[in-house]
Structure formats: structure tokens, C-alpha cells
Amino acid sequence: MDSVGGEEAIQEPTDHDERILVSVRLRPLNEKELARNDVSDWECINDTTIIYRSNLSATDRSLYPTAYSFDSVFRTDSSTRQVYEKAAKEVALSVVGGINSSIFAYGQTSSGKTYTMSGITEYTVADIFNYIEKHTEREFMLKFSAIEIYNESVRDLLSPDCTPLRLLDDPERGTVVERLTEETLGDWNHFTELISFCEAQRQIGETALNEASSRSHQILRLTIESSAREFLGNDKSSSLSASVNFVDLAGSERASQTHSAGTRLKEGCHINRSLLTLGTVIRKLSKGRNGHIPFRDSKLTRILQSSLGGNARTAIICTMSPARSHVEQTRNTLLFASCAKEVSTNAQVNVVVSDKALVKQLQKELARLEDELRNSGPAHLTSETAALLREKDRQIDMLKKEVRELTLQRDLAQSRISDMLRVHGEDVATIELQSMDPQYPNLHMRNSWNFENQREEPNVLSLDGEESVRSFDASQYSDGHSFSSDENLFQLPDLEKNLLVRNSPPGLPVKRTDAVPNDLDQKRIEEQHEEDNCKEVRCIELEDVITNTHKHSNTSDLRSNTYTDSNASSPSANTAISGLIVVDNRDKEKVVDLSSSGSKEDKRLNHLHQDFVLPSPKEISVCMTGNSTSSSRTLKLSRSRSCKASIMRNLSSDWFEDVDVIQNTPPIGIEKAFPGRPEGFPKNIYALNYNANAERLSCNGHGNSVQNSSVDDVQNVKSSTNKEREGTENINRLNLLAGHEVSFYCTLLILFPIPVLMAKYQLTDPIDNSFNHCSIDSVNL
Ligand SMILES: Nc1ncnc2c1ncn2[C@@H]1O[C@H](COP(=O)(O)OP(=O)(O)OP(=O)(O)O)[C@@H](O)[C@H]1O
Structure with a gap:
């Protein structure tokens, strides 16, 4: 989903980070709690602060705070409508302005998450319908989808097929659920039918704490696309698209309290594991976005990644039981809420440009570039530039002619040199043959030039054979000196000659005096x-x-x-x-x-x-x-x-x-x-x-x-x-x-x-x- 900033933005984009809106709702003691004479230790002293009333021991007083402050706290007598109006409405209705939003319900089992989130979802959808009805200048399209994450499997709640769905990574939209049903929402009745269908599909089980305990995470998604009717069909047509997520999390629980076993115990393990990942993500996000955020450690955090720290406005409503028997779980919920309120998101308006508008825009840009290209042609060359080019061409021709003349002169000179060398070489050969001593032909076998070089720089030739010959007599010296002996060379003149010729490096010419020199x-x-x-x-x-x-x-x-x-x-x-x-x-x-x-x-x-x-x-x-x-x-x-x-x-x-x-x-x-x-x-x-x-x-x-x-x-x-x-x-x-x-x-x-x-x-x-x-x-x- 592109977020390029639109010509028709009905709401200014939020250019700054926004904290997650965190609220706490305290439900009244239920019948079971009252039946076991459980007492309420929590009290909302104002709209933002909740305190623990019971007397803490010295140890607990040092470990746990007694007062917690959030964006909103709701007493036991607060209605869901009030919670919605204060803790969720603004965030939820951002979706109509092209901004993604998410409403979470977090808390222990039987704390009232489903009770609260069901009401907020309905109020939101109702308000959206009301918004649509009031904004007749725009054309809206609502799409509804519902999934649950049960034992780490994603399931489409609008489909009777229980086949787990895969998660895909889309470069524009982020994580998407493959083959997820998106139902176009028509009216309110349609919505209630879909909600009812989802409730029927959701995994619900009975525990010791909740007769209808939600054993899965439920995510209801409502996507709203809107376009101005005025620009529909013309070049300025564009649309806004955003989604609002209603997330009803499964409740954290203790097996000892829920008396779960078997399937319920397994469900509880998955629930707690995914909630633990969610807590870790929130805690890390609360300390900043530096470092690795384990979004992909659970499917819940992976799906809600943009809602937790990205392009979305987010509100979290933490539900809690006031019973003393659940004080530890309540403290955990408050700790999670405290971290969540430190997390910031950066929501932006999502503008979708229509294909027709995009084609128009590209055609206009193409025409502009073609004009620039035509205007930069040779017709605009000045007369001064043309004269300069002609002068350069004349110089190039002169240089080419000069090169041809020099080439002829060079070839002639090379021919003369070759003739002189040929005649000169014959003379040298004659002289050399005459100078050879017929009595001692082997005198030339030992080239004094080579010998001189070997003596001065014995390593130049590095002749193994030669060294071996020299070492033969060197070993006879009583003082152990291994210097070369000329006598050794004399004793093996032919061997040395052969070694010099055979073992000489390619780059080092070895001159043999028995060969007739040619110059x-x-x-x-x-x-x-x-x-x-x-x-x-x-x-x-x-x-x-x-x-x-x-x-x-x-x-x-x-x-x-x-x-x-x-x-x-x-x-x-x-x-x-x-x-x-x-x-x-x-x-x-x-x-x-x-x-x-x-x-x-x-x-x-x-x-x-x-x-x-x-x-x-x-x-x-x-x-x-x-x-x-x-x-x-x-x-x-x-x-x-x-x-x-x-x-x-x-x-x-x-x-x-x-x-x-x-x-x-x-x-x-x-x-x-x-x-x-x-x-x-x-x-x-x-x-x-x-x-x-x-x-x-x-x-x-x-x-x-x-x-x-x-x-x-x-x-x-x-x-x-x-x-x-x-x-x-x-x-x-x-x-x-x-x-x-x-x-x-x-x-x-x-x-x-x-x-x-x-x-x-x-x-x-x-x-x-x-x-x-x-x-x-x-x-x-
Ligand atoms: N604020 C409230 N006022 C009156 N009753 C409430 C309130 N919150 C919850 N209840 C009641 O408490 C019971 C449990 O609520 P609910 O199922 O919503 O809890 P839950 O957090 O969703 O539990 P679970 O996580 O197990 O699904 C329900 O019967 C519900 O009617």
C-alpha cells in the first residue's frame, strides 16, 4: 500500500511519533469471586490512576508499586460505551481518514477482554457507518476479515475451512495472510451476521475461571477505502485506504488456577508463549526501536507488527479483575500496560492513486521530457560552436597526413638498418672464425664473461649443477669454506658448459663462445x-x-x-x-x-x-x-x-x-x-x-x-x-x-x-x- 501523500488527503498526516493509547478497565467481581468471598484490592482513584488498596507487606511494598497511571482508567461501573468513547474511538475512527489503527484487549483470562472488545468493535463499526452516512461526498468501500491464531495456527474465521493459512511478506503491505477471506461489508446487519459467524467459529472452551474462555487470539479487520466522488473518473482521482484491527487476545492464565489439563493445558501453553512474545516486543519497543525486535517469534506479533510499532495508531485496553486472588496476574497486566504506553508508532495517511490517474500523470511527465529533448538538439548550436568544430576537423586532417609521412620515413629507415646489419653480421662472423685458436678450441667453451659474472654474482644463475660441481672440491678444504674453485670448473669444462646452457634462466642469456657471434x-x-x-x-x-x-x-x-x-x-x-x-x-x-x-x-x-x-x-x-x-x-x-x-x-x-x-x-x-x-x-x-x-x-x-x-x-x-x-x-x-x-x-x-x-x-x-x-x-x- 503506497503512502505517497495524496492530493485529496482528508486528514493531515501525522509527521510525529505517537504513543500507544493505554487504558485500564476494572471489571466488577463476578459471581464465582463473590461466592468465595474474594475481595477487591484495586480502586480507580481518578480517570488515569488505579491503586492497590490492600496493605502490602514490607517486602511487597518494595517490589510493587501501589499506584499505576495510564491514559484512562475505568471503574467497575464504567460502561463499555465510556471505554470506547475515551479509550478507542479516536484511534479506531482514524481508519476513515486513511490511517491504520488497532485496538487491543489485553488481560488475564475472565478479566472481560471479549466483553470489552465486542462492545468496542460494534461501537466502532457503528460509528463508521455513521461517518459514511454523513460523508456522502465520498464513496466508501468496507471489507471485513477475521482470523484467529489458535495454537500458533492461523485460521480464517469467515471460512468453514479450518485449514491453517500461511503468512506472506508483502513489500508494500507487510505481513499478509494468504487466501484470507475479505468480505465486503454492506450494512450493519451484514456486519452483525459476520460477527456472529466468527464467534461461532472461534475456539472457545470452558475453564475453571471462565465458562466461555476464548482459547485463541482473534483479529477482526475492517478495511475502508474511500474516494472523493467529485474526482471519480477524472485525472485527480485517488483514494484512501486503511484498516482497523480489533484484537481480542486470549487471556494469560495459570494452569493451577484454570485447572487446565490436556487440550486446555496445551492451549494455555501456546497462549502464554505468544503473549510472552508480545510482551517482549512491547518491552523492546518501549526502549526504542534500536536493535532486533522479535516480531517474527510469534504469528501474533508478526501479523500485528505494523500496529505495534509502525504505520498505525494503536490503543490498548487492559482488562483486570479486582479480586485479591488474581492480584499477581493483575500486576503482570499493569506491568504490560506500563511498557505499552512507552511505545510509539508513526501513523501516516495511506493514499492510493488510481491507475487512471497514474497513467495520466506519467503521460504528462513523458511529454515534458520529450520537449526538453527536442529543445537540446543541434539546431540550437551557435555559429561560434560550429566554427570551432570546423577548426578541429581541419587540425585532425593535418595530423593524419603528418602521421602518414612519418610512417613512411620510419619504414625506410628500418629497411636501411636491416641491410646494414646484414652486411655487418657477415663481417663479424668472418672475424670471429678467424680469431678462434685452432690449437685450443675448448678455450671458448669457458666464457670469461659468464665466469666473471658467476664469480661476482654467483646467485644470478643459480645453477644447481654448477653448485654441485663447485661443492665437490669445496669439501676438500680443511677450513670448510665452500667458495667456488676455478680448478673445479677447469676439471669439468664440458659439464659446466652444458649446465650453463641447460640451466640458465630464460631471461638470462648464456653466451657460448664456441658459437660464432653474429655482430x-x-x-x-x-x-x-x-x-x-x-x-x-x-x-x-x-x-x-x-x-x-x-x-x-x-x-x-x-x-x-x-x-x-x-x-x-x-x-x-x-x-x-x-x-x-x-x-x-x-x-x-x-x-x-x-x-x-x-x-x-x-x-x-x-x-x-x-x-x-x-x-x-x-x-x-x-x-x-x-x-x-x-x-x-x-x-x-x-x-x-x-x-x-x-x-x-x-x-x-x-x-x-x-x-x-x-x-x-x-x-x-x-x-x-x-x-x-x-x-x-x-x-x-x-x-x-x-x-x-x-x-x-x-x-x-x-x-x-x-x-x-x-x-x-x-x-x-x-x-x-x-x-x-x-x-x-x-x-x-x-x-x-x-x-x-x-x-x-x-x-x-x-x-x-x-x-x-x-x-x-x-x-x-x-x-x-x-x-x-x-x-x-x-x-x-
Ligand atoms: N466490565 C464488566 N462488567 C460486567 N461483567 C463483565 C465485565 N467484564 C467481564 N464481565 C463478565 O465476565 C465474564 C468473563 O468475561 P470475558 O469472557 O470477556 O473474559 P475474557 O477476558 O475474555 O476471558 P477469556 O480470556 O478467558 O476469554 C463474562 O461473563 C463477562 O460477562
Whole structure:
């Protein structure tokens, strides 16, 4: 039911909340009460106040009030007409003005609810008929319906069918009863017939307190629709529609008082339960509409929801018995009434617009909108706006032409660039093929660029395979460092290459140097990497600074003493720290190539190695005792560009020239006590590799005489350098001391490059290879 405010409102809508009108009616003592000499303890002292006259005990006086005030109180001698006139008429007759209204009768069983509500219903209907008769300018339509809620089932009292009815939620009308009979009320007689029919249908039972006790809640509804006869059939036609509910509640009762059992007891339970919900709703509504109101906890409150706190005017008449025997039930009724008078409703006039009026109104609105649309067309464009649009169109055409020209120029430039790149790529390929070393094809397998990046940022590639390869040799280090070892890469060049290619992330290009580059940039990058690769060479400069006289100097001591300020974290730095490794990628690549190639040279080397007998560590230690105990040296490691340059030169044929020089280098005096090593031998160490066993042996102190000798050898080398001028005399002394073993060394050195020997010894038998123990690389002499 729409409530949009009407053009024909016959009553001003109530824009403010209105309290429920609450009255109390006190009935006289009935025959049964008089028969048991029950006394009346309640008295209406005025039109609004009722008091409890009996003397209360101290306890009851603190618990219960003695006076209750309401909108109206009616004495025992008050007629129903008086109750209606004062407590219900105004509210009930609001329905004729389009306002919903409800009249409740609430009280304990046999208190006079039915007696009161029957009279009020009749008076109301009678007054409505009178109103209709007086307002002939309006056309009215009355519809009557009646339901009862018996044991929580809704029943149509105007229908002989006792089938329970369902409750539906209508968005406009709220809760409605499905298939409820609505009888159009014709006249007074018709009304009385319907009332009589409803009374006959209602569930009535006999209890100890009431011979004709209503065992159900009864709701009689009268709906009134009215329209002004003046506007009937024209555009201004509208109607008012409202309903008035006459609610005769079942009486609250105590089974002990009603002596109910069986069916009556069951009825009493349902009655009390629904009344309890009604009391809860009223109590919550009396405290405001905040929070949840349990309207849906019972069908009674669900049906009366709008009447209790919505769009309706409501009046509650509480009936009570004055008998002392019912004082407790009477107090409950007064408590309910006290809460109910705090509840507010907000009733509004319900105006129903007719379909014809609604169509007229919509057509008028449509015409207005169409006019607005026509008036906003292009005909109303000003000349200034049209000129602006033409200018914009001209600019758009110019921009389109410019875009076409630029597109042609771009395509031409791209074509030229493609031709240049094609020609340039062929040149680069030719250059790269020519630059590859046919003797060491595997040198390109190890890309220095990748190697450099792996050393600086090992996590970039995150190659599991590579890490596993590195960890293989890292485990050999006695100090537990897991840094990468270049030697590991050299031992497995092909594996690394495959891993790099296979395991490289998609976004990270892995460059293989065995592939021919296709542009000059690639070649430039490789050259740059080769340059960077050379920078990786660490050189060890020996200082003849005698810091102490450690008798058993070893590599670990050297490391701890020398690199006290070394915080290098790169693998290169770590390598240098751990084992005094000097890395020259190119040297290593050559070593790998030679060691893995299985060449004749390699086989010869193996053969020689089998026949090669080194002096025992003990013998060397004895021989070196004089120098090793006299001084130990602090090694100072530093980058040296000159060292790098020297190494790069020695990688080629210059290396053999140096061998000749070394071979001709006169021996020095130190070799007097070192019969197993030639004087010039250290000069040719380019890439000596640290071996874990070396460090392990070095920890053995005096037992590692070879390790000790390696340090002394360095000193001896420098000493010998200073003494080369002594000539052939020293050579003879060296030959005398070294005997045939020294000669064998020299011969071996002449026949094979030192790096080949070093690599071979390291790879084939790293534990017994005494060269590894020297751990000195690239000595600048
Ligand atoms: N104000 C009154 N004056 C004289 N008699 C009354 C009055 N109110 C009620 N009675 C009588 O009391 C008896 C019980 O009344 P009524 O049936 O209306 O009570 P009730 O509240 O409807 O009971 P129930 O809840 O059991 O239906 C009836 O016989 C009725 O005539």
C-alpha cells in the first residue's frame, strides 16, 4: 500500500511519533469471586490512576508499586460505551481518514477482554457507518476479515475451512495472510451476521475461571477505502485506504488456577508463549526501536507488527479483575500496560492513486521530457560552436597526413638498418672464425664473461649443477669454506658448459663462445671480458720483511698473518685467502685443455711422473732446515697490473724463452742445502693451485717439510735472483748438490711447460704432487 501523500488527503498526516493509547478497565467481581468471598484490592482513584488498596507487606511494598497511571482508567461501573468513547474511538475512527489503527484487549483470562472488545468493535463499526452516512461526498468501500491464531495456527474465521493459512511478506503491505477471506461489508446487519459467524467459529472452551474462555487470539479487520466522488473518473482521482484491527487476545492464565489439563493445558501453553512474545516486543519497543525486535517469534506479533510499532495508531485496553486472588496476574497486566504506553508508532495517511490517474500523470511527465529533448538538439548550436568544430576537423586532417609521412620515413629507415646489419653480421662472423685458436678450441667453451659474472654474482644463475660441481672440491678444504674453485670448473669444462646452457634462466642469456657471434657488439663484449679476465690475476709480491722466526711456517699461518684486513667476499678473494691461489683463467683453460685432451704430451708426462721420485719430505725438511728456521716471510698479496702483463706475455712463445733463461740461470747459494730443486724453478710457476691436502699437510707442522720448503723456495728465488750474477760457479755448486735429480728437474722443465706439469700433477695425483704444495703463483722477479 503506497503512502505517497495524496492530493485529496482528508486528514493531515501525522509527521510525529505517537504513543500507544493505554487504558485500564476494572471489571466488577463476578459471581464465582463473590461466592468465595474474594475481595477487591484495586480502586480507580481518578480517570488515569488505579491503586492497590490492600496493605502490602514490607517486602511487597518494595517490589510493587501501589499506584499505576495510564491514559484512562475505568471503574467497575464504567460502561463499555465510556471505554470506547475515551479509550478507542479516536484511534479506531482514524481508519476513515486513511490511517491504520488497532485496538487491543489485553488481560488475564475472565478479566472481560471479549466483553470489552465486542462492545468496542460494534461501537466502532457503528460509528463508521455513521461517518459514511454523513460523508456522502465520498464513496466508501468496507471489507471485513477475521482470523484467529489458535495454537500458533492461523485460521480464517469467515471460512468453514479450518485449514491453517500461511503468512506472506508483502513489500508494500507487510505481513499478509494468504487466501484470507475479505468480505465486503454492506450494512450493519451484514456486519452483525459476520460477527456472529466468527464467534461461532472461534475456539472457545470452558475453564475453571471462565465458562466461555476464548482459547485463541482473534483479529477482526475492517478495511475502508474511500474516494472523493467529485474526482471519480477524472485525472485527480485517488483514494484512501486503511484498516482497523480489533484484537481480542486470549487471556494469560495459570494452569493451577484454570485447572487446565490436556487440550486446555496445551492451549494455555501456546497462549502464554505468544503473549510472552508480545510482551517482549512491547518491552523492546518501549526502549526504542534500536536493535532486533522479535516480531517474527510469534504469528501474533508478526501479523500485528505494523500496529505495534509502525504505520498505525494503536490503543490498548487492559482488562483486570479486582479480586485479591488474581492480584499477581493483575500486576503482570499493569506491568504490560506500563511498557505499552512507552511505545510509539508513526501513523501516516495511506493514499492510493488510481491507475487512471497514474497513467495520466506519467503521460504528462513523458511529454515534458520529450520537449526538453527536442529543445537540446543541434539546431540550437551557435555559429561560434560550429566554427570551432570546423577548426578541429581541419587540425585532425593535418595530423593524419603528418602521421602518414612519418610512417613512411620510419619504414625506410628500418629497411636501411636491416641491410646494414646484414652486411655487418657477415663481417663479424668472418672475424670471429678467424680469431678462434685452432690449437685450443675448448678455450671458448669457458666464457670469461659468464665466469666473471658467476664469480661476482654467483646467485644470478643459480645453477644447481654448477653448485654441485663447485661443492665437490669445496669439501676438500680443511677450513670448510665452500667458495667456488676455478680448478673445479677447469676439471669439468664440458659439464659446466652444458649446465650453463641447460640451466640458465630464460631471461638470462648464456653466451657460448664456441658459437660464432653474429655482430660486432658480441665481439666487443668478448674482448672486454678477456680484458676483465686478465684482471683476475692475483700476484704475490714477496717482501723480505722478516717479521718473526716461526720455525714451522705454513700456509695457514701465512693466511692469517697476511690477510688480516682482507674482507674480500668474492670467490677470487676467498681463493687467495684460503690457499694463496692465483687464478689466470687463460692458463687454466690451457691446463684443462691439455690435461683432458689425452695428447702425446700428456702421456709422456704421466710416464715421467711414474718414474719421477721426489725427495721425501723428511729429506727436504732436513735440507731446508737452515733457511726455514732462520726466517719466515710475510707474504703480501696485491693486484699487480705489471704482473698481469707479464703473465699475458708468458702465455705465448715467450714462455719458452724464459725456460731457456731459467735453464741458464746460475744456481744460488741457497741450493746448497736443497739438493732436489733447481734455483730457477720458481720463476716459471704461473698458476699454482692450492690443494686442500696442502693445507692439511701444512697443519702437520714439521711433518710437512715440503710445504715449508715452498715458502723458502720463494725466498730462495728472490735470493737467487740477486745472486745470478755469481755466474757458473753457482751452477756447478747446484749440480753438485742436486745431483742427477736436479738435472732431471731441469730436463723436465725444458721439455714441458710448467703449467702443464702443474696441471698434470694436480689433476692426476693431487695428494702426492709436491708442486701443488708450493702454492705460489706468478712471482715477479
Ligand atoms: N466490565 C464488566 N462488567 C460486567 N461483567 C463483565 C465485565 N467484564 C467481564 N464481565 C463478565 O465476565 C465474564 C468473563 O468475561 P470475558 O469472557 O470477556 O473474559 P475474557 O477476558 O475474555 O476471558 P477469556 O480470556 O478467558 O476469554 C463474562 O461473563 C463477562 O460477562
